[in-house]
Each structure stands twice: as structure tokens, then as C-alpha cells.
Amino acid sequence: MKNDSALATTHSPLPGLGGNGHGARLTFYWGPMDCGKSTLALQMHHNHGRQGRRGLVLTRNDRSLGPKVTTRIGLAQDAIEVTDDLNLWDLAYGKVDYLICDEACFYTVDHIEQLADLVDRAGVDVFAFGLASDFRSRLFPASQRLFELADEVHRLQVEVLCWCGRRGHxxxxxxxxxxxxxxxxxxxxxxxxxxxxxxxxxxxxxxxxxxxx
Incomplete structure (x- = not known):
């Protein structure tokens, strides 16, 4: 990946691809560990940047313990760390065409509301990636809100197996x-x-x- 900054320095948004208040979508990609969520997030950032779109990569509690999106297959990308007091509307409004939100399960519910506002009121495409449930098999609050609000929800299809051979989730x-x-x-x-x-x-x-x- 040629561009490893959190903010892709690209050109004006393409017609019909966000930034115009029409057609923007909130999409949630979910699955267990090792199913390729962060890898897909970085690939999506790469693809949208190549098409002249301006985007930000966000994360929270990455395994690296730093402001990065890292993957188990060795890809890495600088990112903005989402803290409790970070207002995503203020961060992105009028500045970007899309957001890549990795580890979105760890965001606050207020953050998810802000992401929905960016889609509906500012035409920013939001691609969120994260776990659905915690170690007790209970939904993370942010993930629950994403299930409730997202225009599209996709379970990633990279199969992760339990030690017994059954599908792990x-x-x-x-x-x-x-x-x-x-x-x-x-x-x-x-x-x-x-x-x-x-x-x-x-x-x-x-x-x-x-x-x-």
C-alpha cells in the first residue's frame, strides 16, 4: 500500500460517491477474530483512495496498542485513535468523503450516532468493522447500535474454525x-x-x- 497515512491526500470526490448528501451509506462488517476485518478495512481504504476519494482511518484499542490498524497477515496503517471525548462529526464534517472505522465495537454509542449523522447529513460513507459480541457472548453496545442503524450489515465470510472443526463465531x-x-x-x-x-x-x-x- 503506497499511502500509509491516516488521512489519504487525494483529490475532489467523484460525482455520486459521497460528499454530495446523496447515496452515502453506513455499512457494518462483523465477524469473530481472525476473519479478516482489519485486512478488508485497509483494502477498502486503498481502493477508495485510488478513485480520488478523501478518507480517514479510525481505530480504537488496536492489538498494537497504538494509533494504527494492524493485521495478522502483516499489513499496517496509521490511524486516528478514537477516544471517548473525540467528536467524529467535528473530526470529519466537510473534510472527507468516507471513513474507515476499525474496531468499531469499542466505540461509544454516541460515536455511532455521530457516524449516522455524518452519513445522513453530510453525505460521508462510513465503513465500520468490528466484533459483534464480547467474551461473554453479549453484544457490545456500539455493535448493537450499528446493527440497529446500519444501511447494510455483512458477516465476513472468511471461515474461522473452532478447535473441534466446527465453525467458530x-x-x-x-x-x-x-x-x-x-x-x-x-x-x-x-x-x-x-x-x-x-x-x-x-x-x-x-x-x-x-x-x-
Whole structure:
């Protein structure tokens, strides 16, 4: 990817592609860990930038612990970190044609409302990517609001398997080799086996039973 800045320095928006108050959409792409959400987010940013559109890449709580979108296949992109007090309307209104919102599950519900306003009132296309549910299999508040408001919702089709071979779609939090069911909703971890707090994608049966192998 040639452009690795959070803000793509491109030209005027193309006719009919956002920025004109018509046809903009709020789209939510969701799935478990390892299904390619961040990879698709960066590919989409690349494709829209090539067509002369001006966009921003946003993230929150990336695995790198920095203002970046990183992927497990080695792609990375500078991004703007979304904090509780960041107003996305003020950030983007009149400045961009689209937003790439990675890890949108960790945004606040107010952020999702601001994204919907940018689509409806400013003609900004918003592409949000994130998990649907937390380690307890409960919807993240921001994800729930995206399901409620999005013009389009897509479950990513890159298949992630549970250790048993069934399709995995729930993320288990594992501490000291055991699945935990209580604690803060957001605790940063990864899928690496050596991590102090790690996550593993399981099928519904083994997530509910707590069986890891």
C-alpha cells in the first residue's frame, strides 16, 4: 500500500460517491477474530483512495496498542485513535468523503450516532468493522447500535474454525489456561498462546461448555 497515512491526500470526490448528501451509506462488517476485518478495512481504504476519494482511518484499542490498524497477515496503517471525548462529526464534517472505522465495537454509542449523522447529513460513507459480541457472548453496545442503524450489515465470510472443526463465531477470554466469564468488557489481548490474556474463537457448544481442547 503506497499511502500509509491516516488521512489519504487525494483529490475532489467523484460525482455520486459521497460528499454530495446523496447515496452515502453506513455499512457494518462483523465477524469473530481472525476473519479478516482489519485486512478488508485497509483494502477498502486503498481502493477508495485510488478513485480520488478523501478518507480517514479510525481505530480504537488496536492489538498494537497504538494509533494504527494492524493485521495478522502483516499489513499496517496509521490511524486516528478514537477516544471517548473525540467528536467524529467535528473530526470529519466537510473534510472527507468516507471513513474507515476499525474496531468499531469499542466505540461509544454516541460515536455511532455521530457516524449516522455524518452519513445522513453530510453525505460521508462510513465503513465500520468490528466484533459483534464480547467474551461473554453479549453484544457490545456500539455493535448493537450499528446493527440497529446500519444501511447494510455483512458477516465476513472468511471461515474461522473452532478447535473441534466446527465453525467458530464466539470469542473466549482465557486467563491461566481457563475460560473466564466475568470481568471488564474490554481487555486487550491477542490470539498468541504466550499472551497473559488471550482470546480463542470457539463454536457455540464449546464456548458455552468452556472446553478448550
Amino acid at each position: 464466539l470469542n473466549a477470554r482465557i486467563v491461566d489456561g481457563e475460560i473466564v466469564r466475568a470481568g471488564e468488557q474490554v481487555v486487550i489481548g491477542d490470539t498468541a498462546s504466550h499472551a497473559e490474556v488471550r482470546y480463542q474463537v470457539l463454536c457455540r457448544h464449546h464456548h458455552r461448555s468452556g472446553t478448550l481442547d
